[in-house]
Amino acid sequence: MGTLPFEKHMYELKSKIDELKSLATEQNMDLGKEIRQMEVKLYNMQKEAYKNLTAWDKVSIARLVERPTALDYINKIFDNFMELHGDRYYGDDSAIVGGIAEFNGIPVTVIAQQKGNNTKENIKRNFGMPNPEGYRKALRLMKQAEKFQRPVICLVDTPGAYCGLGAEERGQGEAIARNLMEMSNLKTPIISIVIGEGGSGGALALAVADEVWMLEHAIYSILSPEGFASILFKDASLASEAANAMKITAQDLINFGIIDRIIKEPLGGAHTNVDEMALGIKRNLEESINRLIREPIESLLTKRYYKFRKIGKVVE
């Protein structure tokens, strides 16, 4: 299990189970019955806990270092993934991974924000926070997908666009805006899946799609709960209250009609069973890609426009 605060009492039980298991082996005792009882108890505890997760609990799951990253899924869902690099103007952003692959024999383009699974990798990947050249690489690959009529699948997982000096100098705002505009009428199907953190505009720049899905415990927000608490509650430590107020969970967003589908995670979170999670994503993609590639492009673009057009609550 990953180290999640709300799972503390479950760790204690899990430790006991492990202790019993090693005792049984060492001492050649049959503790099968006791172990099974405790495992059932653990399972029920987990089920209960995961039925009642708060928004802040979900934030901790989405940010878990052990949580599977884009590349973990790409290699299990797609065949023959060939990573392509560079934006052709400035550089190659490691926070964005993109390339071509096959999905059940269909050529596709896959693009993702890529976090690291440990500190060293996180530094290499800038914690999944793209610079403008990352968004421009994504755009280049998407335009290429359009040219060759390949569906685009985006895996979204970022705390946000990088807020560095160079990023501002190279037009971070413009890079995001350009992606929003170009994705909105890209003449090929696009599916975006928020697999971890959907951090604001930096996430949206890969999520203007025909279908936007979220994994069960992923989050998608205008700002981080810490940032929100800092601005509106004048106290960054009120992040958990902010998370609840902001409505950032997959369940909130599907209720608002802002996302189209939630993909269930294995009990305990995606990190407890990457293969099962990847299979779940793959099954959903099979259904959707087959449907979307059969749709006339004009009709697809009209639906995509209205998907975002209808979002907003006003009083007239």
Place this chain on the structure above:
Amino acid sequence: MFLERGSYMFEFKRIFKKSRYIEVKNLENDNGEKKPNIPTGMWVKCETCGKILYSKDLENSIMTCENCRTHFRIGCRERINYTIDSGTFIEYDKDMISDNPIDFEGYSEKLQSLRDKTTLNEAVITGEGKINGQHTVIAVMDSNFMMGSMGSVVGEKITRAIESATEAKMPIIIFTASGGARMQEGIYSLMQMAKTSAAIARHNEKGCLYVTVLTDPTTGGVTASFATLGDIILAEPNALIGFAGRRVIEQTIKQQLPDGFQRAEFLLQKGFIDKIVDRKAMKDTLAEILKIHL
């Protein structure tokens, strides 16, 4: 020189000492027109260069300092009055106000008190009018209303204005002034970025002209959506234009930022805007651009 006005000076020095911004209230005159009303006899000190400015001169220079060319922030109604030919402005969606989509505590009350205080319904006014006889759709944001933040109403009004322009094959000019996306509407505000950008995409596909005028301040989700998508992007001198907030960047890089960072002149140097235009020349510049694109 101004010793006899000593007490006046002291009074206004105190009032205007901290902020560059001067609130100019719009009052209706006898013709029912709303014009900026600066009480006569007032003197204002320019915070940038220290020059004392007479109210009449300030009004005539469209709220800019004659000495150092500092452009004070102005509200959207003043902006429309200076830019659009008198009597030609038709406002769209004037009664649209915000809902409370994520049920954020205190939001509805805050909106009501702002509507009362500013006489604005929201942070943008949209419509159509003429600039030196050239017909155009126009949207002007106002940082007086919740720092010009973009929520559902700003997103919807701007999208409708763009769609009207697309439908009629007309140009659109958008004056931006915003602290970014409106936090109180959460994910709904974020989606307005996609919505407005998608509307621009369609307007663009029809071969129509979109001119952005970036004014002080233009930041966050507005910069990262429609504000940087203009065919031609103009900016007012020294306007603050950027994506991330200064403090956030400083905390991220743990360094001081260079002088002039995120100012219009910096953006011009880095290749992100087309032209810096002084407010006194803005109307004619826009008219010229519209004419060339007829």
